Amino acid sequence: MNNLILKISVYLWKTALIFPWKIQIIFGKLLGNILLIIPFKRNKFSKANIYLCFPELSESEKNQILKRNIVLSGSVLFNTGISWFWSDEKINKNIEYEIHGLKEIIEDQNNNKSILLFFKHSLHLELDTRILGMNCDIYGIERKHNSKDFNKLQMNGRLKSMKGLTDRRNAFTFIKWLKTGKTVLYAPDQDYGSKRSLKINFFGHPAATVIAPYKLIQSTKCKIYFLNSYFTENKLNLLIEKVSFNHQNEQDFLQEMNNYIEEKIREYPHEYLWQHRRFKSTLGKNKLYK
Numbered sequence: 001m002n003n004l005i006l007k008i009s010v011y012l013w014k015t016a017l018i019f020p021w022k023i024q025i026i027f028g029k030l031l032g033n034i035l036l037i038i039p040f041k042r043n044k045f046s047k048a049n050i051y052l053c054f055p056e057l058s059e060s061e062k063n064q065i066l067k068r069n070i071v072l073s074g075s076v077l078f079n080t081g082i083s084w085f086w087s088d089e090k091i092n093k094n095i096e097y098e099i100h101g102l103k104e105i106i107e108d109q110n111n112n113k114s115i116l117l118f119f120k121h122s123l124h125l126e127l128d129t130r131i132l133g134m135n136c137d138i139y140g141i142e143r144k145h146n147s148k149d150f151n152k153l154q155m156n157g158r159l160k161s162m163k164g165l166t167d168r169r170n171a172f173t174f175i176k177w178l179k180t181g182k183t184v185l186y187a188p189d190q191d192y193g194s195k196r197s198l199k200i201n202f203f204g205h206p207a208a209t210v211i212a213p214y215k216l217i218q219s220t221k222c223k224i225y226f227l228n229s230y231f232t233e234n235k236l237n238l239l240i241e242k243v244s245f246n247h248q249n250e251q252d253f254l255q256e257m258n259n260y261i262e263e264k265i266r267e268y269p270h271e272y273l274w275q276h277r278r279f280k281s282t283l284g285k286n287k288l289y290k
Contacts, residue, residue: 024078032074046274053203068270083130084157098108103238112181114222121273128229140165172243178220194281200254208281230268
């Protein structure tokens with residue numbers, strides 16, 4: 001991305017964030033409705049995923065999830081901007097949120113227990129992690145952006161709430177974090193390719209599921225928590241739950257993990273990041289996502 005274009009874009013982005021959050025919600029819905037009517041490629045990905053994952057629903061019900069999902073995706077720009085550019089004080093003053101299960105995870109942190117904190121890719125994941133990081137110490141794993149300039153912007157934004165951040169290919173760093181009692185965020189619900197994954201059912205279909213979480217737990221003996229998130233009206237709810245999957249068998253562990261994530265997605269399916277090509281390695285990106 002051209003540096004000048006990025007600077008202008010960030011300036012306009014920050015200008016939009018001057019408005020109160022409730023006004024930004026309205027702007028987000030307007031943008032989402034625009035995305036609903038333009039031939040946006042990722043809308044096709046969302047439709048393919050939703051239709052594949054909810055065969056038991058009627059055409060009308062699947063379309064309703066798709067429509068709500070696309071409209072809600074218009075808020076991603078604003079939620080991410082808040083996460084990267086607003087101060088802690090401004091977020092606490094303007095955004096209503098509640099965190100459940102915070103006491104238990106902080107107690108483990110105070111006892112120097114290492115924690116692998118799973119989460120799913122919600123449309124508001126940047127806001128989820130920013131608010132969580134304002135209330136407890138977390139470390140993050142990310143996929144670097146192709147643009148060095150944007151990647152720097154992204155990293156600086158995420159480090160407003162995280163104590164450390166590393167690329168997902170830098171296994172040495174996050175293993176070290178876990179072995180020294182840190183809490184590491186990890187989202188295993190995307191297709192990272194077949195090379196280091198197993199075919200594990202997700203919504204009843206084989207999906208390339210990364211095996212790294214199982215290996216991390218086996219090597220570090222860390223505890224496992226899950227961060228769930230959803231909105232009720234304009235209130236963000238974060239639920240931190242201690243979970244336990246089958247540690248003795250890799251295949252069973254990954255299947256239980258996928259089942260758990262699927263269960264959480266089904267509660268608020270319109271808030272999930274369906275735009276990702278989750279089944280590209282197993283069902284064919286040129287078939288399902290053509």
